[in-house]
Amino acid sequence: MRRTNSxxxxxxxxxxxxxxxxxxxxxxxxxASPAEGKPAPGGGRTAEPVDPNKEAELTxxxxxxxxxxxFMDAEGxxxxxxxxxxxxxxxxxxxxxxxxxxxxxxxxxxxxISTPDVQPIMDLGLDMDxxxxxxxxxxxxxxxxxxxxxxxxxxxxxxxxGLPGRVSSYxxxxxKDLFDKFGVxxxxxxxxxxxxxxxxxxxxxxxxGVQYYGFAGDIIAMLDMNEKAPxxxxxxxxxxxxxxxYWKQKFDRIVPLYQLAANVEKPVQLTNITSAGNMFNxxxxxxxxxGVNSVAGKAETDMKWDIVPFPAFKNFPxxxxxxxxxxxLISATSKYKEEAFAAITQFTSDDIQRELVTRGAxxxxxxxxxxxLLGSGLPELAGIHFxxxxxKAFGEMSVKDQFYIQARAALINAFNQVVGGQKxxxxxxxxxxEAANKKIAELKSK
Numbered sequence: 001m002r003r004t005n006s007x008x009x010x011x012x013x014x015x016x017x018x019x020x021x022x023x024x025x026x027x028x029x030x031x032a033s034p035a036e037g038k039p040a041p042g043g044g045r046t047a048e049p050v051d052p053n054k055e056a057e058l059t060x061x062x063x064x065x066x067x068x069x070x071f072m073d074a075e076g077x078x079x080x081x082x083x084x085x086x087x088x089x090x091x092x093x094x095x096x097x098x099x100x101x102x103x104x105x106x107x108x109x110x111x112x113i114s115t116p117d118v119q120p121i122m123d124l125g126l127d128m129d130x131x132x133x134x135x136x137x138x139x140x141x142x143x144x145x146x147x148x149x150x151x152x153x154x155x156x157x158x159x160x161x162g163l164p165g166r167v168s169s170y171x172x173x174x175x176k177d178l179f180d181k182f183g184v185x186x187x188x189x190x191x192x193x194x195x196x197x198x199x200x201x202x203x204x205x206x207x208x209g210v211q212y213y214g215f216a217g218d219i220i221a222m223l224d225m226n227e228k229a230p231x232x233x234x235x236x237x238x239x240x241x242x243x244x245x246y247w248k249q250k251f252d253r254i255v256p257l258y259q260l261a262a263n264v265e266k267p268v269q270l271t272n273i274t275s276a277g278n279m280f281n282x283x284x285x286x287x288x289x290x291g292v293n294s295v296a297g298k299a300e301t302d303m304k305w306d307i308v309p310f311p312a313f314k315n316f317p318x319x320x321x322x323x324x325x326x327x328x329l330i331s332a333t334s335k336y337k338e339e340a341f342a343a344i345t346q347f348t349s350d351d352i353q354r355e356l357v358t359r360g361a362x363x364x365x366x367x368x369x370x371x372x373l374l375g376s377g378l379p380e381l382a383g384i385h386f387x388x389x390x391x392k393a394f395g396e397m398s399v400k401d402q403f404y405i406q407a408r409a410a411l412i413n414a415f416n417q418v419v420g421g422q423k424x425x426x427x428x429x430x431x432x433x434e435a436a437n438k439k440i441a442e443l444k445s446k
Contacts, residue, residue, distance in 0.1 A: 162329030217290030
């Protein structure tokens, strides 16, 4: 079992510039070869590309769950555009198929689909630095948003284990029907969180015996919103740092958004992404909801809705939501490393990413000159403000290891207690820090 620089600190995140028009050429091969005719960077040899007609069966393990059909729809079919003879086996976490179980059974794995938390993969010895493969293939890492590469290297001690294939974040969805019902003007792109609060206040009321909420949504997005990533856990002492002025000020700013109703008996209903999403999409009792910037499933609703970009507070204009990156890693135990590399570079090619953009996916690329096509392949959602899926700015990405997860859970619990009126901010944060440190101690003792 290995741990490699798991608390290396936070990532310095540059502003997202997706609308720049200086991208590479149309095809995936063009975008992947920035130095045609030149030796591979670092003096490495130039590798021969994989024959498009080569046959290979690649085993894909997804840390994000899913099934074979979903994988083929979201990834596999695009890889087979260039490599029609690549076949896939798909494994997801389940009873007897946790990653450690699959490794113990000596089941071969070629590609791992992962969240930014790659530590469990490193702990099992499946991590492999693909930097030599990148150099040999003249593959251009500058295509990607810097954060998507740098954040991985912060966790791995400078090693590149794979490539980013998707990046997601958060946006604001709003129910136009409720705005119309209560005579409130629609949201617009220039609104701050202060404006959102005042608008949500006008939409929070009891009508016909039904409680309507002006605002609800994923509290994780709100807590992680930042300009400079906060340290949930001090990397040197490995102690939680929740009882600080930073978190007191953050609570003071965002608690009012969740306290607009006269009595909030179950704050978790408003702060949990699933329950808040159900209140917005199914119950239609929430007017404004923060959620993942995806329009999946939205075409089926009979609600009149739209989106605006993730706002910022007036005094913190550079604050933004943290990105969430989906990585495609090559397993150290793979017998088809070259084929696996060919598969993930095909998926991240401009040809494929452009098509995914038309389906409403925000790409991990910094010079995607086709971002204006966002959502254009979804005629059933014509008129939706798809450009709002891209945040105005991103916050720095926190290193999401097991200690961070424990501290965040304690912080969410504290937030719900404050919203529900059970505890004041100072008490809630102090007890959250104590609870987080207790959990961290338990993890360290294992």
